[in-house]
Amino acid sequence: MRAQEITFLKLVQGDKQFQVPLYQRTYSWGREQLQRLWEDVGELVEQHLAGETAAPHFLGSVVLAPGQIQAGGVQRWLVVDGQQRLTTLMLAFAALRDHLKETGDERGVDRVHRQILVNEFHEGADHYRLLPTQADREAFTACVQSRADAGGGDNIGAAYRFFRGALAEGHETGEERWTATVETVLKDLLSIVEITAESGDNVYRIFESINNTGVGLSQSDLLRNYVFMLLPKRGERIYQELWLPMQQSLGPKNLELLVWLDLVVRGHYKTKQSEIYREQQKRLQPLAGDEDALQREIEQLAERAGRFRRIVDPAREQSPALRAVLERLASWGGQTHYPLALHLLDLVASGRTTSEDAAQALGYVESYLVRRLICQTPTTGLNRIFMEAPKELETDRPAAEAVRRFLSGRRRRWPSDEELREAIRTKPFYWSGRPPQRSYILRRLEESYGASEPVDFAKASLSVEHVLPQRPAPAWFDLLAEETEPNQTPQELHDLLVHTLGNLTLTGDNAKLSNHPFERKQQILDSSALRMNLEISSAQRWGKAEILERADRLSERAVKLWPGPIGGVKPAGEESPGWAELRAALVAMPSGTWTTYGDVAELIGSHPVAVGAYLGANPTVIGAYRVLTAEGKISPAFRWADGDDRPPPQELLTSEGVRFDSWGRAHRSQRLTAAELATLLGKDVSQQVSHDPLPEGEDSAAAERFRSQLQEHWPDAYPGVLAALDFWRRQGGYVSYGRYEETSCFPMLDTGTSRGPHLLWPVGIYPVSGTVEVVFQYLKSRTPFDDTQQRRELLNRLNKIDGIDLPEAKLELRPSFPVSVFAQHSEGICEVLDWFVGVAALDLARRG
Known part of the structure; x- marks a missing residue:
């Protein structure tokens, strides 16, 4: 095998094709991984626009094995490892090409399409530079071809929609060169190690060995090994007296977090946690040979560790004022405030401020976080704001005043009283x-x-x-x-x-x-x-x-x-965050879905008339044509922007997969509610805890409430539902119930091992409202249904039953069907449940 570091553009250029073998799972990156990649891209874009030298960002490795070469055909490479990265970047470029089309840059559209996405002079399957597994192929090629159904409800579609939204948002706030810089970063500043196997190598064995490696050294492990290599005389004593107690008191994760925070509060706020060792090594390298200086560094880190422990465990803080606000921030949760909190405790320790002043400063931090959450201000860039704070605070003012002034900066979005x-x-x-x-x-x-x-x-x-x-x-x-x-x-x-x-x-x-x-x-x-x-x-x-x-x-x-920013007035002419959220929601909608003006208004805290007026004044908003009246009809007031040659909205929606009746009303099953739009935006819209499954063991009182409610409200469905639940029990499952007055019911299955439980449930049954929710939203985070193909198979099997019509666009949501279906089709439901148990059993056997 040979390895070389290469840019993405150089990796994919030429008449070649990367094929993902069938033994690899389907594309599985979710919002969290996509967000992390996009933040890295955003940092490189900012550095490039600021004229700074931007070092390439290392994405990881791609392992390739040569495939067959046909005469006049493309060079095929099997993707042994790294398909998630390759697929993600291809989808980012598909989204970039379509974004360039929206902005009228036809040359850019042509350039990205030919350079990255396709083999221009080849047809059929050879036309595509990347060919995913068969289960992902249709969704992927829809994006590459820019078809109407691009951006469906599976993971491929979700990633494409994520990048469409990120590009649209960045374009609105970025300068003129922003989009071109994004293209440069994606092509030339994302570094990949290309590892190529030789002909005849056992490709599957290579795949197995790569995916069964042991746990590697953490960043703090690497730093410890480096530091003590530089301490040949004092190393053992310093380790026993300083490093080991610090390591034992914090634990591995918090120690790594401390080593990163140590860099951030020193002003290295652009350092990623994956780069801790490299940055600390660079900082300590000049001290090699000076054991006194190195000992002082470790002493300072140990002192900072004590302050960090008070942030994590505020009961250790001696000052009542500081302890109270640290406890409140700990109750709030998260680590966003850590850099600024540690910096303020450093100031107190050095005598540069008082505990009371630091407590007031952290009170402003609490206010900033709370107001932003209530006003639903986007969290993009929030971590960076707090990482920049230690370096950017004015030093000639009291800490509390300096923090309030810093957070009141216009681009930091501290909501006013109004x-x-x-x-x-x-x-x-x-x-x-x-x-x-x-x-x-x-x-x-x-x-x-x-x-x-x-x-x-x-x-x-x-x-x-x-x-x-x-x-x-x-x-x-x-x-x-x-x-x-x-x-x-x-x-x-x-x-x-x-x-x-x-x-x-x-x-x-x-x-x-x-x-x-x-x-x-x-x-x-x-x-x-x-x-x-x-x-x-x-x-x-x-x-x-x-x-x-x-x-x-x-x-x-x-x-x-929660006091507000200095000035306390919303800047004149500043757009309401609700409109940005509206645009994000419409981009996030899978193809084949629609929503209403009322749903969008509910999501952003507005009014349907205001939503209609905004979309009427901004017809170029991506997905505006997907917003319909409460009846599911195209609004008579809807107009494309001048010069827009797209077909009429109903025709376009039909091409995406939305069904209309003879009165021009869109099918209700394909409507996205406000709650579903919020889910697509990553908001926490799960049902209340008491609606979700309880621990194992059937509660007889709850079971009786469920049966009596079902009997009262849906008597025709009563026998079929109970028969299906009895069948489920015979297959090894059990039934759990919710605690609310409408006593929901969940057929549960535990396929856990000695390592812990692994709960699965296909549906939730609501006996008063008469709905059965298919819980794709939950299943997508649990094997084996984290595989899109398995969720799609569940949807297809259910849709074969009369009365069930679940849209594929809702594969990451919780679509429902009427409980009345059980009245005539309980046997069909049982067949689906039997299949579900079988798939779960195979997964359990695989997990051992």
């Missing part, structure tokens, strides 16, 4: 951030009431409750009907209100509250120890007026709890 109040009234807070962060904000608001006997939140088992329920009974809609606007249904008003902060509280009684009428909820909330719940229980009714009035009261508390 923006905060508006977001609390309109934004779907329940989809903001992570569940612990939502609970944290509600907890802090509750604490602001200053109760004489405050709740012990550490011991209380509280969760977020919707006062106006997510699945309301008819009585709630009767109440909402009194407050609807012209042409607005009670359901549409419900959707705009239900997830806003004014409708949310904390309670330990979710199961009791459920979708009861407000009078019953009042009785339960009236006995709550939380002041905010007593306030709700004193209301006479609970509709739009009450929710907005409570939102305004909470806004005043939030403004006082």
Whole structure:
């Protein structure tokens, strides 16, 4: 085998084709891996635009084996390892080519297509530079050919849509040369080690050996080995007295994090965690031969380790003011604030500021994070802001003032009081951030009431409750009907209100509250120890007026709890973050789907009329034609931009796979709701914990509630559902139930090994609303259904049953079918369940 470092452009140029063998799994990169790659690309783009020398970013290796060469054909290479990287970059270039087309750069379109994506003078399969596994081939070639169905619901389509969105967002904020620089970076500044096998090598054995390697040394291991190599005389003593205690107190992960933070607070804020060893080695190299200086470096790192432990475990902090704010940030979660927090503790330790000043500074950090989450400000670049802070803070001011001034910078997007109040009234807070962060904000608001006997939140088992329920009974809609606007249904008003902060509280009684009428909820909330719940229980009714009035009261508390930026006014002419989120959502939509003006309005905290006006004024927004009326019709006001020669919207949607009836209404199964749009954007839109499966073991009381609800609401389906659940048990599964009043049901399977449980469930059954959710969203993170082909097979088998029509575009979501299908097709459902168990059993045998 031979190896050489090469750019992506040089790797793929020429009449060649990279074939992914059938024994390799389908494309599996998700949003997290794509985001990480795009951040690396973004940094190189910024360096290039700033005129800095940008070193190539190392992506990893690609192992190739020569394939057959036919006369006059292309040189074929089997991709033994590295198919995920190759496929990802090809999809990035397909998205770049289509982005260039949107911007009118026809020469750029032609250049990218010919240089990267295709073998121009070859036809058929030889035309493509990359040929994925057969399961991915159709989705991949749709992207390369720029077909209408490009960007479907599988992982290939999701990656293509991710890059379309990232390029559109960057183009809006970047300078004139931005797109051209992205092309340069992708072609010439992404470094790959090309390893080529010889003819006759056992390709599968090479693949096995590459994917069964042991655990390599961490960055901190490499640094430790290097440092102590430079300490031949004092090494053993320094290791015992300084390094080993630090290593034992922090643990491997936190030690590596500390070594990275040590670089960041020194001003090396562009250093990636994968480059810690190289950067620290470069910094320490001049000290080789000076054991005194090296000992001082390790002493400083050990001292910094002590400060870092107080950030991770605030109970160790002696200052009450600092301990309180560090505890709040620890409750908030994440590591975003670590660089700035460590820098502030360094300042306190050196006597350059006081504990109280540092605590006030970290209070501004909390405010910045909370306000951005409530206002749903995009998190892009947030980590970098905090990594830059130690170097960028003004040193001639108190630390708190310097931090507030730094975070108030225009490009750092600290929402004003005005923006905060508006977001609390309109934004779907329940989809903001992570569940612990939502609970944290509600907890802090509750604490602001200053109760004489405050709740012990550490011991209380509280969760977020919707006062106006997510699945309301008819009585709630009767109440909402009194407050609807012209042409607005009670359901549409419900959707705009239900997830806003004014409708949310904390309670330990979710199961009791459920979708009861407000009078019953009042009785339960009236006995709550939380002041905010007593306030709700004193209301006479609970509709739009009450929710907005409570939102305004909470806004005043939030403004006082979390102070805003210096100036405190939204900059004139600055676009609302909601419009950026709208554009991102439309790009994220898989081909073959549509949504409504109301769904988009619910997602971004706006109004359907405002959404329509924005899209009418900006017809070039990618995917604008996919937004239809509540009936599923093309809006009469929709117009393409002047000079746009695309076919009429209905014709274009039909070519993508959307079905229309004779009245011009799009098929309801292909509509994406606001919750589904939010899921595609990576928001946490999972059902409440009590809707999801409980631990193993069937609860008899819950089972009885499920059966009685099913019998009452869907008596025809009752025998078929119970027969399918009995069949599931005979196959080795068990049945779990939710805790809410509508007692959901989950057929569960544990295919775990000695290493731990491995839970799978194909559907969730809801006996009151009468829906059966197919949980692709969960299955895509669990073997073997993390393979797109297996989820597609599940979808296809279900769709053979009359009454089930699941769109392939929802392979990463939770589409549903009516529970009434069980009335006539229970046997067909059982056949699908039998197949599901069989696939899971084969996966268990493979995992051993």
